[in-house]
Amino acid sequence: MLWSHHRAMEAGFDDEAFVEIVRRLDGAVAEVDGTGFRDTPLVDLAEVGSAFGHTGRLLGKDETGNVSGTHKARHLFGLALHLEVDGVSAETPLVIASCGNAALAAAVVARAASRPLTIHVPVWADPAVLAMLDDLGATAKTCERRDGEVGDPCVLRARELVADGAIPFTCQGTENLMTIDGGRTIGFELATGLMESATTCDHLFIQVGGGALASSASQALTEAAGLGALASRPKLHAVQSEGCAPLARAFRLVQQLDDPLAALTSPDDSSLMWPWDDPGSLATGILDDVVYDWQPIVTTMLESGGSPVVSTEAEVAEAHRLVHDHTGVPADPTGTAGLAGLLTARRHGMVDDDDTVVVLLTGVER
Numbered sequence: 198m199l200w201s202h203h204r205a206m207e208a209g210f211d212d213e214a215f216v217e218i219v220r221r222l223d224g225a226v227a228e229v230d231g232t233g234f235r236d237t238p239l240v241d242l243a244e245v246g247s248a249f250g251h252t253g254r255l256l257g258k259d260e261t262g263n264v265s266g267t268h269k270a271r272h273l274f275g276l277a278l279h280l281e282v283d284g285v286s287a288e289t290p291l292v293i294a295s296c297g298n299a300a301l302a303a304a305v306v307a308r309a310a311s312r313p314l315t316i317h318v319p320v321w322a323d324p325a326v327l328a329m330l331d332d333l334g335a336t337a338k339t340c341e342r343r344d345g346e347v348g349d350p351c352v353l354r355a356r357e358l359v360a361d362g363a364i365p366f367t368c369q370g371t372e373n374l375m376t377i378d379g380g381r382t383i384g385f386e387l388a389t390g391l392m393e394s395a396t397t398c399d400h401l402f403i404q405v406g407g408g409a410l411a412s413s414a415s416q417a418l419t420e421a422a423g424l425g426a427l428a429s430r431p432k433l434h435a436v437q438s439e440g441c442a443p444l445a446r447a448f449r450l451v452q453q454l455d456d457p458l459a460a461l462t463s464p465d466d467s468s469l470m471w472p473w474d475d476p477g478s479l480a481t482g483i484l485d486d487v488v489y490d491w492q493p494i495v496t497t498m499l500e501s502g503g504s505p506v507v508s509t510e511a512e513v514a515e516a517h518r519l520v521h522d523h524t525g526v527p528a529d530p531t532g533t534a535g536l537a538g539l540l541t542a543r544r545h546g547m548v549d550d551d552d553t554v555v556v557l558l559t560g561v562e563r
Contacts, residue, residue, distance in 0.1 A: 198420070199278070201275065201279045226274065229308050230264050230309075239394075242556070245257075251554070253553050254553040255539075255554050255556070256554070257524075258558065261559075270302035272302070272376040273376070277309075277310045278378075279375045280364070288313070290313050291313065292317070294352040295351070301326065304329075304330050304335040316337045318338070347472060349486055356372075369407045370489065381416060398553050399548075401432065401434065401556075402538040403435060404435075404482075404531065419497070432501045432503035434505065438534070440484070461499075480513050480534040483531055513530055516536035528559070531559065532560035
């Protein structure tokens, strides 16, 4: 199903040669991080649901045991496969803008692939994370906002390096479309788990920062439904916090248009998506001031009958407490923000007590 596999076949590889690339690179990742890539489990969150009156099935896809403790490594490994298949020189510099899970995942995969990586980080980056990046051989550069500058200065500095020949090694589909490829494996695994347990999912809640996770996972579920593995797609709900909700704002604006879907197939429009002022939340991993992959997410929500939800800080904190009190999943507040979205949706009457719901538990507490 991977685009990198299709690309390899078109380039004259056979299946065995492609699989060997995957195994070699995965083995190198395991040497760096202590584990390679494996299916991540679909866990029963019945106790969590019972704690707030949800009687239907509640499932969580647990990504906290993934490479580097987060789903982000899926995206970066997918990118690394494309670099290998395309024969990109190992000397070509890679660049990403991040100071958290995406940066750590990129550093692990780049180290495994023996490729140089520059990471642009904000002035408030955690010194402990910076030390981990240094240990992994990545070069971190702190980015201050320049006078009159709009948008994330780290992203802007990364784009300058790309203009000079670096490859965006990022979890933003607008910077490198192939990052969606590896992320699709999460949706494929979720579809497989639902199919094998004969479960029909009514609602899927995915926390959104830059948007690549929701974009790639929902695309995979659409493909799975098209192949007959799923009877139907669940309603997609993109979750943001009240301290940073540019996607919900864009969704409302799109809904007001005469032809919403037509607007979503046109080039990105800054009248619909623009930087959020002064983002802030306990869920720090979803504080991207713009949602880069917003158009496919809004499209999927409109087509599936879903909608965005904006959680209060109290709901973000409560979701984190519920997961830690009732499960063994060591997720951080960003990783449990999908559950916060379910709490919000129930408060607004968007989800019935007996509906089947899936949330993604995406990042380990460090």
